[in-house]
Structures are given as structure tokens and as C-alpha cells.
Amino acid sequence: MYDGPSDQNPALTELRDRLRTAMEQPGRSMTALGRGLGLGRTTVHTAVRRSGPPPSKRTVVILARGLGLPVAELVELWRRATERADPASVAGGGAGPGRPIGDWDPHDLEVHPAGTAPGSGPRAAPGGVVRRVLPGYVSREHDRVLARAVREAANGHGRLVVLVGDSSTGKTRACWEAVQPLAALGWRLWHPFDPTRAQEALDDLHRVLPRTVVWLNEAQHYFGDPVTGERIAAAVRSLLTVPERGPVLVLGTLWPKYALRYAALPAPDEPDVYSPVRALLEGRTLIVPEAFDAPALAAAVALAESGDRLLADALTRARTSGQLAQDLAGAPQLRDRYEQGSPAARALLQVAMDARRLGAGLHLPRAFLVDAATDYFSQGEYDQRADDWAEAAFAELARPVHGKQAPLRRAVPRPALRPPGDARPGEAPAGPAGTVFRLADHLEQHGRAVRGDLCPPASFWHAAHTHLTRPDDLYRLAEAARACHRLQWHHHLCRRAAHAGHAGALLRLSRARREAGDHPGADSLLRRAADAGDVDALLNLAERRERAGDTAAAEVLLGRAVESGRPYALLHAGGRRERAGDPRGAEILFERAADAGDPDGLLLLARDRKLAGDLEGAEALYQRVAATGSPLALFQLVFMRGAAGDMEGAEALGQRAADAGHPHALLQLARVVEFEGDVERAEAICRRLVAIGSVPAMLDLADMRERAGDLAGAEELARRATRTGRPEALLHMARKRREAGSVQEAEAWARQAADAGGHDALLYLAELRTEAGDTQGAETLLRRAADAGHADKVENLPAIAAKWRYGLDPDGTPTLPWH
Template identity: 55%
Template sequence: MLDEPDHCSPAHAELRRRLDEGRARARLDQTQLARKAGVGRTTVSKALSSRGGLPSVETVTALADVLKLPMGELLELRRTAAEETGAAPADVSGPGRAIGQWEPHELEVHPAGSGETGADGGRALPKYVAREHDAVLADAVAAAAAGHSGIAVLVGTSSTGKTRACWEAVQPLAEKGWRLWHPFDPTRAEAALGDLHRVGPRTVVWLNEAQHYLGDRKFGERIAAAVHQLLIDEQRGPVLVLGTLWPEYAHDYTALPEPGGGDPYSRVRELLAGHTASVPDTFDTKALAEAKAFAERGDALLADALTRSRDGGRITQDLAGAPELLRRYEQPRKPAARALLEAAMDARRLGVGLHLPQAFLAAAACDYLSDDDYDQLSDDWVEQAYAELAERVHGKQAPLRHTTPRPPRCSPTPTTSMLAPKGPVFRLADYLEQHGRTTRRHLCPPASFWNAAHAHLTHPDDLNNLAEAAEDRHRLQWSHHLRQRAADHGNTDALYLLARMREGAGDREGAEALAWQVVDHGSNDVLDLLALMREMAGDREGAEALYRQAADHGSIDALYLLAALRVRAGDREGAEALAWQAADHGNTNALYLLAEMRVEAGDREGAEALYRQAADRGGTNALYRLAEMREGAGDREGAEDLYRQAADHGSIHALNLLIEMRERAGDQEGAETLARQAADHGNTRALYLLALWRERAGNREGAEALARQAADHGSIDALYRLAVFREEAWGWEGAEALYRQAADHGNTDALYRLAVFREEAWGWEGAEALYRQAADHGSIDALYRLIGMRERAGDREGAEVLAWQAADHGDTRALYLLAEMREKAGDREGAEALYRQAADHGETNALYHLAERPIRFHRLWPHGLDPDGTPTSPWQPFVSVERSGHVPPGTS
């Protein structure tokens, strides 16, 4: 090569000489050098040839890096050569910037979730879950890194993860110093057509939403031609073109034209041929498993999305749509839209099914509006609000969308016609449903909600769920009316409960009538219950009659319960006959009853045979009972064998007794071996019990060692329980070290005990930090201490904030406690408000304390509360709404 006539400028010749000498020293031929530098073989050949033209900045940089040559000197030679020959300046390397300088959301990767912040202060992204199409991208990236230009276009519906996949794919190129160019200004098509000719080597051309480029009516075909030219121009390579498309666009661009018709996408079709990959709408089983693994390792965004993955793994759509769904709820164009959403949220969180009738939502929404907003409603407010909520966000999700329930898959029943709601039905977006469960869990729906439910809901399960929700909130009248509606529509749980209430009120005839309705719907359990209630009331004859009726209707449990009734009546012969009938039909409890009868009769052999039958049917307790009998008879070896069998069948108590037998016999090594075996099978309690036995025996060192073993096997309670035992036996001094060990293992109770000791020894200041630490780890008792401290200091606002923290952890007693504090401080109005909030959380005791004494509570609110929290006027229970003509409050 050095013998060729040199037509280069002096600087260019020197640049070429240094590169070629570096190649020779590295003992690389041109093909090997091209592969290592990630450029094409032709590019290397031209860079080392006097007739090849001045190499680009990217080529010089890549070759200098591989050959370990002084990059600055070579780039200076390249700049001088460019000035001598009039070539493009050295600092011009084409459009774009280093990949590492881009932020993924700048490249149109959808924000995920509701606004979490990442470690860099930007919007957080969930861990990336690779799928099959990622292999196609990986191949294209690997080829580009090896010096071969290429194009790959992902095809999939909205928000299926196409853009995120491209972003993850180019990260290996970022490490190699590649650039990325995203043409978008002044328009995408104009930017692409204007600067594609300037794209230099080692550049990713980012054509996200490629329809804006390739589908442009004026420039689309020219852009496709320019991309094609870029890909085949070796001097400008390697480059990688990445794009995304929706399926409908891909179909239009790749479809063959009709004979004799126009062909508007001929160049686009050629460009895409063989270079597209499909992105599925859902995660497959493997991808879901990986997503769950990331969630378990702390990825909050994926964990949150997986809780809503009812739609067959539409994880990316959920993550992409969440921010906009939340914005549409919090910033609606019309207040009526938000009212509909809140009515739907309350319906779902209180137990109404997925399909919400339009008539129900429209009627329920009224009281969610302020008086001013309600007065300004137009005649077509319902249509306007539904139209607003039907507008889709990313992932084809809508806040509240019209849906068509699937046809029933069950066989026809008398109530089948009642299950389908009348008129259009709507479905609330999963994300908003979950948001409502979190943010509205403290609220009781207004009167319009309960009226609408009673008037428009027909599914018996929906009605019964709402009845239970009303009862939980002490809205007793609505609970009764909705339960009656549920019963009238065939809900057996509602009928069952109403039967119990009638029986308890002394209306046996009414209770039996309802019980038979339950039986007609296929459930015999209510007859067993009524029979038991009759028996408890002393009516054995009535109880036996009901048990027999239940047995005649196929209740095997009734046969067993009837046998037990005969035993208590002294009719052993009749009891045995009934028990054998139940046992022959598979009732294991009947075998236990027969065995106990044999024991009482002194027939131990017969009892053992029956217990063995029960054990053969899977009755682990039968093995345990047999072991007890053997141990009582002095057969330790036989008892131990049976305890072991019971333990092998999953009886933790049997295993603990087996360990205790070894311990009592002085076989500490055998007991410890069994305990370790139990721990290896997940029963760490065995090690903990063994530790307690050692502690009681005075072997403190052995006890502590076993407790640590239990902790190492995952039982963080073991060290704490041992510390409690030691504190009770020897005081704080002997227990403190163990409490600290338990706290170090993550036991919150141990942290709390350390805080209590610190408070007793050094006062509040020394304990507050530990109480805060325990509270942050979920200790409600620690929160109570902090609440009390704030209240004593006069910081009511701070105490209330902490009380809400406790309520958010599921413990509504904190609100109740704070209400008591307000009452003691003379703030009766504030106390009553907090008592009502606690009651809305389901804290029934709060209602009692709204009066001075429980008896006054019954006098003041014997009929419950209205939805707004005021006492309900007297009403008549146990009267069917439909039969009596009584209309619940607020209905028309």
C-alpha cells in the first residue's frame, strides 16, 4: 500500500500512515480491524487507501480506539487535512447527540404509573421485561455494532412497549459512543427529509411513530428512498434505523396495490420488507413470571400494575395509561364526569360487579355534585359526561367505557333473567378502580348512591354485597332493604341471614319459609343452622325434624349432626346407625364420633380401627388421637410412630409433641434433629419451642443458639419471643440483648419494646426516634405512643396526621383514640367528627362512644344512621319491600 502513488494532502497522508502502521503493529488485517472497530470492511479499506477519501470523524475515532493510537493527534490531522482539501469541518458529524445524553421520555417512551421519581430525579421506569421481539432488535443492534447498517420496525398496538423496547435495545451502542437522532422539528417529515443526507456513521435514526415519516402524503416516499440510500452507503455506515408502527399503518404500507390502481407506498413497502417484528398486546406466561419476580424484588410500578392484570397481562398498557387516567379524573372538563367516576369507584369498592348499569350510575351521581354544579346541569348532561369519559388514553383505555357483558356460561335457572342488567353497562378503568379503593376507603356514599342501587341494580350478589357494606357502616335501614332485594332476587346468603334474623326474633314460621327458599336455590346449610338454633333453644324435637329434612335433601352433615343430637339424648344405638350412614357417605367427622363412642364404651381396639379409617381418609387429627391413646397406654414407641405419621401429613402440633417427647426423655440431640428437620420443611416454630424448653431448663446459651437458628430459617419472631420470656423470668437486663438481635432481624415488636425501655429509663426524648422507627415499620402501638405524645404537647394537628397513618395501616382504633382525646379536652364537636370517621372505617365501638353509655346508644340510634351520618327515623324491619309496598327513604 505504501508503494502506491500518494494523491493525498500531507496531513491526510500522515493520518493514513499512522493508521496503517497501527494496524500492522496490532497484527490485524483490514477485515479483523473492521470487526473490532464496528465499522464496515470497505470503510477501513478506504481509510487506509490514498484514493479512499478523507475518513469521517467517527471512523478515525473508532480505529484509533482499537489501535490504541493518540486520538487527539489523529483528529487534529483529520481537521488539517479537511482544511487543505476543502472537506467538511472535523466538528461536523451529522445530526443527533450521544445516546447517553438522551432521556427516554424525550424519545416518547410513555411515563409509567402515577408519577414516581427515579434515582436521577426523572420519571421512574419499571424494570424492563424482555420478550420475543427483543431478540429481533438485539440482532439488528449486534449487526450495527459489527459495522453493518440495518433497519428494524416494531409493529404493535398503542402502548404495548414498542418505544421502550427500542430504547433498551440501543443501550449497548451507547457504551460504544454511538449517537441518536430524533427528527421532529419543524415537523417530523420535514426534519427527516431535510437532514437524512447529513447522518454520519455510528448513528441511530429514531423514527418512532413511523407513520408520521413514511406515511406523509407529500414526503413519505422520498423519506423512504433517503433511508434506503443511507443504509446502502458504506461511507456513511454503520447506521441503525429504528421505528415503530401501529398494525393498521403497517398493513396499509405493505399491502400490494390493486391491478391498475395507484401505488402510494412502493418505496415504503420495499424498505419495510423483511424488517418488521410484531409486538403482542399481552405478556405471555414467561414474561409475566419475570415481571412478578421483579415486583417481588421491589419494583413498585410492576407490582402495582400486576394487581390489575385481569386482562391477560396487559401490563404495558396499564402503566402507560395510568398518569392520563388520573389526570382525567382529577381535572375533568365537567363536574358531572367526576361525579360518575366517584359513583363507579364507590360501587366497585363496595362489591358491585364489573358491569355498572348506566341508569344506576346516572342516578347515583346526583349527590356527588355540589348544589351549584347540580343546578347548572344541562338536559343532556348524562350524554356529555359519558362521552367525555369514553375518550381513550394511552393503551386504548378510557376512564369509563361502554362494554358488552359476555353471554352467561351457566345453565338456565329461575333467576337467570334477573342477572343481566337492563340497558347499557359501563366498566371503570382498573387503575381508577384501585385509586378509588385507596383514596375513598374512608367515605360513606351519599343517599343518591343507595337509592340508585335499590332502584336499578338487579344482580343478587351486587345487592347482597352492598347490604353488607351498609351494615358495616351502621346504615342499618339501607342494609335491610338491600338485603331484602338480594333475597327477592335469589341470593342465598341474604336469604340465609334473613332466616337467622327471623329465627332470632322468634318468628320461626317466617324463618322456616325463608330457609326453604334457600333450599330451593340449592343450599341445605340453612336447615342445619335452624336445627342447631332449635336445639340450643331446647326444642330437640323441632331440631331433629329440621335435621331430618336437611338429610332428606342430601345434607350429609345433617346426618352427622343428627347422630350427635342422639348421643346427647342418650340414644347410642340410634346415634350409631345415623353416624354410620354419614360415614358411608364420606363424612369423616362421623367416624370421629363413632370412635369417641367406642372409647367411652371401653372398646379401645374398635376406637383405634375407626380412627385409622378416618386417617386413611386424610384425617390427620385421627393419627394424632391414636398417638395420644398409645401414649396413654404406655406405648411410647407406638405413639412416637403415630405422631411422626401425623407430622408427615402436615400436623404441626403432632411434630411439636414428638419433639417434646424426645426432650422429656432426655434425648436433646434427637429433639434438636427433629426441630431442624421441621424448620427445613418450613416449621420454624419447632425450633422456637425447643428454644423455650431449653430456656425453662436453665440452658440459656442453648436456647439462644436455637432461637438464632429459627431466625436464620426465617422466623423473626423466635428471638423476640425468647426475649419476652427472658424478660418475664429475669427482667430487662437479661432480655435487652435479645431484643436488639430481634430488632436487627427486622422484628418491629422488638423495636417497640426497646423504645418503651428507653422511655422508662431516659424519658421521651431518648425514645422518640425508636418509636418513629417502629412506627415506620408498621407498629400501631408505636404510632399510638407518638399520637399520645403529640396530644399531650398540644399538637392536635400532628396527632391527627399520625392517627390517619395508623388508619392507613388498617387500624381504625387510632381515630377512635384521638376522638377520646378530643372529648377529654372538651372538644365535643371535634370528637364527634372523629368518632363518625372511625365509624365509617368500620370501627363499631366509635358509635357507642358517640353517646355517654351503650344503653344511651341504643336509645339514640336503634335504627342506625342515614348516609350523611344523621340518626335514621324509625322503620319496620322484617317486611319485604316488594310485598309491603314500603318505599325506602329517598326512593320514588
């Protein structure tokens, strides 16, 4: 209960008098004042009446600001007034500081955001609300220790635990998960924060009621100042040791450097400024490891496989390092730094994104990044660049986000230390390569998503040709240029890679020379590639020697290819043994290829055994390959059971495959069953697959219903498939509309498929535009496909292919003759 009228509490009397005097100025009313400040009339009246409990600190601060009074002086009066009041009597609903745990958003407690809900975020529809979500939680060893402290607090014992770990290792999230059982028991949570963390803690720790969690995240802000830290440590100790104050649970987090600072004993001639903090924390800190261990990673994988998209995304980058928490914490900030950065910083990031997605190595030379950035600026941005724009941009991008990640950081490659003379084909010579930078893994992945349909500008290709020296980088970018139909840059980059000794580039140039009719030049390049150990070149040269009748030389070349251990070389050699009538030799090579990761040879052997009537031997081989997850082997097993009349066994085997994530075999069985006339059974199989969300099964079932005359059922299934947003479903609907004679609707569906990432839809649209006589529209669509790395689509429209014979310039215009 409140300890008496205000005349027994001088500080409270003075506080109310000063508030009342200010309110009684002419033209002021309690109702208008409360409305203007967002306070109720009753709240304002209670703050100034002569009896009753003191007002809350929040009310005092708001009134002081609104009335033009010195806030600090009134807060000090309030603190002195409340020191004489029973904690339960202070205004604020009859409770101490804080609010029910269930009323808190974890992000307001400084749990790092990891992502937004689908349909939310910066790309959401206008007026949409950004909804931050947390990934599933993986419990680790420190969580079990923390959970024990929470149980003890729930059982009436005051506890303090401070989690110690580097930035973004999951400390605050661990605290949030730990207190959830207390929410159901009616506990409150208080996070001292305003006007400063330390000030509110000093002001209100004495008001904390039993069954409260005191949240001291980033505890250095509370304990770091030698003066206030000592007072806060003393107040926390009192909270934990005075029986009538408890139970309370105090949770904090610290970086290791602060924990070490507070634990260190001073030199004999130095003051011991952290003695109270050290005494408070002794035996109450808990280490949070930097990385997830193997069991924690396995648990994270299980959550990802059950549909946790945030964990699944983070695992693609952080599974090897185990630093999942850091990746999750840093990802949103990295995206913000990309989207909200300066034009120069954004240009450098886009260069790095394009380089990585098109095949360049991890370490990108500074000179390449700077020169390549030229065409990533708008003309206005380019004109306004300062002389030191690059230095400023690199400095901006070097500043880290949560998890110690920087968008683009300077890197120091480790030297490859090998015995003298152990040079490897395609490897750049050892030695300094100047300053190099590495793009953050998350931004690399983000770049693939947001820039995957774009062809880099001319400055990118020119800088790559000028500054990149690693043969692998040059060759991969040459192949990317070819995939984008930038044939001139493909040629020049390929020549640079070949000059540096890249075997694949030599082989590519050899083929180009042969197509141009220069057979001696092609043979010379092919021999150079074979001498460099390229397996494709060795196999190609072996075939040429064999056709020329030089069997001995062919055998030597083939033997060199087999020695590489590459699966396709083993398959090639096995096929040759099989054609030569040496089945045992072929089987040995196919076995080696399977052990090296390619079971296609065993599938050939299984097929041969089946054709020879050895069904048991064939099934044994198919079972072995099916164990690797091969859909083709699974289908063959299903088909063999069905062909043997064991349809139930075939379906059961197909269902097991579907349950394991391989529905193709069961769908193929449905197609075979329908072809043989059992439509009812085929539809039943498809319906089972539809029930687990198989889009191909929806489309197959739609076709079956259409053939059965159920047009309404077919339409509903097709529309259900399109609602998944899968490009193949949208394109299926486009084809159906075209068959029905509605070309306009067909185009609309095909455009949706193209926008969803279906590059086949671009070709389909180009064909529709060509039929309509819109050659320019068809070119625009094919250019989109080429920009996205699907230049193979160009050959399907001969008139455009002829116009683009020499390729495209980076800006998309047809290249003039250059060879």
C-alpha cells in the same frame, strides 16, 4: 471540511444576505438580538459571516422568527446550502443531528410514562418537582432479536429494525433499552420532530453522521405520505447502503394496520404508492406480542417482589391477561382523565368507583350510574347540567387512552350458557339487562385508595335499590351499608336481595327477626336460606335441630352442608365428629378441609396430638400446615423446639420463617423467651428482626429497653418505628405519651396514625375526646370510622351507640326511628 467560501454556495450566500439585511435595520444589534432570542452573540455572528460552515437549522429558524422573515423560505435556503456542505462541517459543534444517547430522557423519545417517584406528582409538597420513573424492564423474545441488531450496528454494520405491535405493547421502551449499550460507545441519537417529523427527516437525513441512532417512533408519520414517504425511505436506504455513511442504526415503531398497509400489493390498476417503503421494510420488521408470556410474567413478578412498586401495582390488575405494558402506559392517563375530567364525567366515575369498592359487580347499569350521580355534583354543577349531560359524559369517558383502555366503557356481558333447569342460587335470571358499563381496572383500584374512607351519598343507595337486580350486588351493597352503620339502607337492600332469593340475605334477615323476638318469622327465613343451599343456614338449622333432639334431621342437614365442599362446613362437621368421640371421622373431614384450602382442622388435630404426648405426630402435622405459609403453624413448630430445650433449633426455624416473609413466629419466640427471663436472648432475636425492617419487632424491643430502664434507647426505637409511617407504630407512640401523662402529645400521634389509615386510632382518639368531655368531637371521629366501613368501633362507646341506635343517614346524621 467545509467545501469553500460562500460565493461557491449561492443558497448559503442568499441565506446570509437576507439575515444580515434584516439585522442591519436601525436599532438592532447582534448582542441584543441574541440575548432576546436566547442565542449567544457568537452564534448570531457565525450565522451571517461571509465564510465558515452554514449555521444550524435551529439557529436559522430562531433568527427567521425573531427577525420577521418567512421561516419556510429560509429553511429551504438552508437545506439547499447544507446539501453542498460536508456533513461534519455544519454548525452545531462539528456534529450531525442528534445528541449523545445519555443526554436523552426516554420520555422525550415518547416512551410512555408509567408513574411518578414517591413524594412527586400532583399530591407532592408545594414546589415539588414531578419526577417520572420507569418500571424495571422485562426482556422478551423480540428484545433478543433487537439486541442482535444493535450488536451488529456496534460492529460496523448499518441496521434498520421496525417494531410492529398494537398501542402501548412496549415497542418504544424496547428500542430505548436496546440502545443503552451504544451509549457507552459514544453513539448519538437523533429524533426528527420539529417542525414536523417528516419535514425534519427530509431536511436532515443527509446530515446524519456515523454512529448515530435514527429514532423513527410512530414511523407512519415519516412513511405515510406517498410523496414525502418515498423520499424519506430513499434517504434511509442511502444511509444504510452507502459505506462511508455508516455505521448507523435506524429504529422505528408501527401499529399493525400501518405495517399491513405498506406491505400490501396494490391492485393491477392502482398506483404502487408505497413501493419504496415496502422495499425498505421487507425483512426488517419485528413483531411485539400483545401480552407477556409465562416466563416474562415470572420475571416481572421477581422484579415486583424485589421492590418495583410500579410492576407490583400493575400485576394486581394485569397478571391474568398478561397485558402489563398496556396497563403501565395507560395508568397515568386514566388518573388524569379522572382528576381533570368534566364534573359530569367525574361524577359517573365516582359512582362506579364506589359501586365497585363496595362490592357491586363488573357491569354497572347505565340507569344506576345516571341516577346515582345526582348527589356527586355540587349544587352549582347540578344547576348548570345540560339536558344531554349524561350522553356527553359517557362519550367523554369512552375515549381511550394508551393501551386501548377507556375510563368507563360500554360492556357486553357474555351469557351464562348452562343446561336447561340448571339454575344456581343467588344468580340473576338470564336476559337483557339494558346498557351496562365497566370501570377501568386501574381506576377501580385508584378509587379504593382515594375514596376508601368515604360513605356514598343518598342518591347512590337509592339508585342501587331502584336499579340493581343481581342478588349478589344487592347483598354486597347491603353489607357495605351495614359496615358503614347505614342500617336503614342495609335493611332495605337486604330485603330486595332476599326477595330475589339470595341465601345470605335471607340468613341476615332471619337473625334480625330473631333479635327482634320474632322466632317463627326467623325460622321461616332460615328454612328458605337452607333450601337455597346456604351453608351457614344449613349449619345453623342443624344445630337447632340437634338442640331440639332431632338428631336424624340434624345429620341430614349437616350432610348437605358437607356435600358443598366448603372448608368451614367440613371443619364444623369434623368438630362435631371429634366431640362425638369419632377421631378418625374427624381427621378425614379435617383432611378434606385442608385440601379445600383451610388447614385449621389439622391445627386442631396437631394440638390434640401434642396434648396426648404424640409430639412426633403433632410436629408432622404442624410441618404440613407450615408449608402453606401459616404463621400459627410456624410458631407452634418454633415453640415446640424451644420447649424441648432446642433453642438454637427454634431460632433457626424462626429465622427461616422470617426470611420467607413470616417474622411473627420468631417475634413470638422472643416474647416467650423474655417471659421466661432470658431478656438478653429475647433482645438479640428482636434486633435481628429489626435489621430486616420489622416494625412490630421495633416496638417490642422498645418496650424491652424501657423495662430495662433504657428510656433513651426505647424512645429512639419507637421513633424509628414511627418513621416508617405505619399506623400501629404511630398509635404505639400515642399510647406511650398518654401513659406518660401527655394527653396532648398522645392526640397528636394518634391523629397521625388515623391519617395514615389506622382506624383503631380513630376509636382511641374518640376515647380521649370522651374523657375530655368533648362528646361532639368523639362523634365526629367515630363517624369517620363508620364512613370508612368500620362501624364495629361504635359499640365501644355506649353513649354514642345509643344515640345512633337506628343508624346514620348517608350524610352522617343520626337516622330517626324507622322500625
